[in-house]
Amino acid sequence: MTTSAEPYDEVVQRDFGGLGRTVVHEGELLRHPTYTRFLHWTVAIFFFAALLSGLAIYSPWTFRWLAPLFGGGPMTRFLHPWFGVGFAVAWFFQFLNWRGVMTWTDADSKWLREIGRYARNEDKVEPEYVGFYNGGQKLQFWEIVFGGLVLLITGLLMWFPEITGRIAVAISYVLHDISALIMLGGIFVHIYLSTIGQPGTFRAMTRGAVTRAWAWTNHPAWYREVTGRDPREDCEEARRRLANRERAVKDFELGHPEPTRERNPRE
Amino acid sequence: MATERLFQIRAISGHVGTVPGGGMQHELEVCKLVDVTTCIGCKACEVACVEWNKYPFRETTFNNTYQTMPSTEWNYWNLIKFNEHQREDGTQMWLMRKDQCMHCADPGCLRACPADGAIVQYTNGIVDFNQENCIGCQYCVSGCPFNIPKFNSSTKTVFKCTLCSDRVGSGLEPACIKACPTGCLHFGTKSEMTELAVARATQLREQSGFADAGVYDPSSIGGTHVIYVLHDAKHPELYGGLPADPQIPFSYTYWKWLAKPIGLMIALLGLLAVVFHYIFTGPKRPQPEAREGDV
Numbered sequence: 375m376t377t378s379a380e381p382y383d384e385v386v387q388r389d390f391g392g393l394g395r396t397v398v399h400e401g402e403l404l405r406h407p408t409y410t411r412f413l414h415w416t417v418a419i420f421f422f423a424a425l426l427s428g429l430a431i432y433s434p435w436t437f438r439w440l441a442p443l444f445g446g447g448p449m450t451r452f453l454h455p456w457f458g459v460g461f462a463v464a465w466f467f468q469f470l471n472w473r474g475v476m477t478w479t480d481a482d483s484k485w486l487r488e489i490g491r492y493a494r495n496e497d498k499v500e501p502e503y504v505g506f507y508n509g510g511q512k513l514q515f516w517e518i519v520f521g522g523l524v525l526l527i528t529g530l531l532m533w534f535p536e537i538t539g540r541i542a543v544a545i546s547y548v549l550h551d552i553s554a555l556i557m558l559g560g561i562f563v564h565i566y567l568s569t570i571g572q573p574g575t576f577r578a579m580t581r582g583a584v585t586r587a588w589a590w591t592n593h594p595a596w597y598r599e600v601t602g603r604d605p606r607e608d609c610e611e612a613r614r615r616l617a618n619r620e621r622a623v624k625d626f627e628l629g630h631p632e633p634t635r636e637r638n639p640r641e
Numbered sequence: 642m643a644t645e646r647l648f649q650i651r652a653i654s655g656h657v658g659t660v661p662g663g664g665m666q667h668e669l670e671v672c673k674l675v676d677v678t679t680c681i682g683c684k685a686c687e688v689a690c691v692e693w694n695k696y697p698f699r700e701t702t703f704n705n706t707y708q709t710m711p712s713t714e715w716n717y718w719n720l721i722k723f724n725e726h727q728r729e730d731g732t733q734m735w736l737m738r739k740d741q742c743m744h745c746a747d748p749g750c751l752r753a754c755p756a757d758g759a760i761v762q763y764t765n766g767i768v769d770f771n772q773e774n775c776i777g778c779q780y781c782v783s784g785c786p787f788n789i790p791k792f793n794s795s796t797k798t799v800f801k802c803t804l805c806s807d808r809v810g811s812g813l814e815p816a817c818i819k820a821c822p823t824g825c826l827h828f829g830t831k832s833e834m835t836e837l838a839v840a841r842a843t844q845l846r847e848q849s850g851f852a853d854a855g856v857y858d859p860s861s862i863g864g865t866h867v868i869y870v871l872h873d874a875k876h877p878e879l880y881g882g883l884p885a886d887p888q889i890p891f892s893y894t895y896w897k898w899l900a901k902p903i904g905l906m907i908a909l910l911g912l913l914a915v916v917f918h919y920i921f922t923g924p925k926r927p928q929p930e931a932r933e934g935d936v
Contacts (some may be wrong), residue, residue, distance in 0.1 A: 431755050431778065433905060434655040438757060447756050447776035448797060495922045535779045536792070543783035544890030551896075555904045559911035566915035572925045587927035613929035620931070 382475040382506050384600075386410060396582035403589050403600055405578035413468040414579055420461035421561070427454040428554060455533050462526045469519055475506050476515045481595070485509035498591075499609060505595040514560055524553040587612060647810035648763035654754030663764075670766040671809060672834035673818065674827040675739050676841055676870040677880060678854075681823055682707060682721055682737045689820030690719035690741075693805065713740060715791035718802040719817055722881025738869065738880040739817070739826070742789045742802035744768050746863030749889035750801075752897065753784030766831065766866035767806045772798040786862065786887030804866065834868060841870045859887050 386407050394408025406414070427450045430440035444450040481503040489510065491497055500508065507515070528546035531538045538546075568575045574588040586608070589597040594605035601608075649668050650660050687709060691698060696716040701709060708723045724736040748768045751760040759774040760781065770781075770790070777797035781790040790799045805815035813819075814828040827834060838856040845854035855874025858864050869883070877883035 562911035
């Protein structure tokens, strides 16, 4: 079991490290082992298959053109519940995998109270109490756990109307929609924050490793946990070194009025 | 279906845009009148229905009743429901009602259907299923207050009474009407049938001692194109579970036509929100950042 003394990624590395290989270079930290990444993308494939086939049925007046992607209306109708089952199974394993690290803590409540600062990007570096996952990520996790449960139950009720009856179907129809719409709204935020919204994040789910700078910026408490170092100090140290380097480059340029070539300004 | 060219269309399920060819010609609303008080339970209408629609007689279950089977089926659209009713004075009475699609003016099946063109309502009031467009979701089953659409699990499509749209389109009366030996079934325009039904109900009240006799044409779904004359219009449930106040579930009315599009818009606002977040707030980069263009 996950304990506070044993960092989460060490636990998963021990349990699932044998599956696949994650290369962690110098200056990087292991974020997600292969098992987690495999589950994430399996869930993602089923999620989008279920979302697109579901939208074709949800609002044919807007998304009727999605049905041919799945082989036409009857096939879309046939496949959609199976996509849902696939999502539920893959997500169940991801739930088992993540339920420990997603446990809600006081730090998350604190983060949630300060969500405005997070949304406005007021802190260049996240508060020191933000661990492996922040409150927003945990909120989304639990939303998908309970929302997924609603989708699964109502979906099954609508799948077998002969057994459940027309009123159960009619109620499920509304609840299924609401739960799906919440997830649809959430997926935009999820994709945005894991790609262009927070550069350096996407590689966590592809290669499995993140830079130390990403870690002390976005998850300082986790950085402290896995490296045993102070995230703020390391950030300041990196800032000093960068400033020194920039100053050295500037001095060099003053001595050499010709523009220097073949130099990446970001290094 | 051939009938699509014969009849003018009023509404199409899951359809984008307007209904083609609306208002081209004047069409009268058709109506089937079932006077349950003169039904003798001969089941000629049941036989005529399966014969005309070329269905073999299906297997059934015996439930100690005269009723052919417990409910209508995908290939058995017309069923006389039998109820041995004990009246207040202790005498017994057969209540027999011919059960079939009611062809509602506001059809719950059509409202619930997400498949374009799977359910069509004609201007003459007939609600018809086009199985070639049916996706087999069975929402229509849930939307119907009369438990009429039935799923065929081998074709994965839903079937029900067509009010013999193929016959009506050719100027014939429905097969059940043709077969009825007692004159219990009538077919004509809605106004004619309503007039006849009201006259018959009045006769039952004034001359036959059925004080509660009346016409069943429920206004909660805008009226139906199959109307009944009942001995006891105050208790339609006695006639094989005819609902006194048939309702289309909220899910297929306000939710589907109002809340659904609004809900979708709200969810899509998530997309707009992240786009504007990127524009106005910008990304959160790992610190420290090199000062751009200043090296």
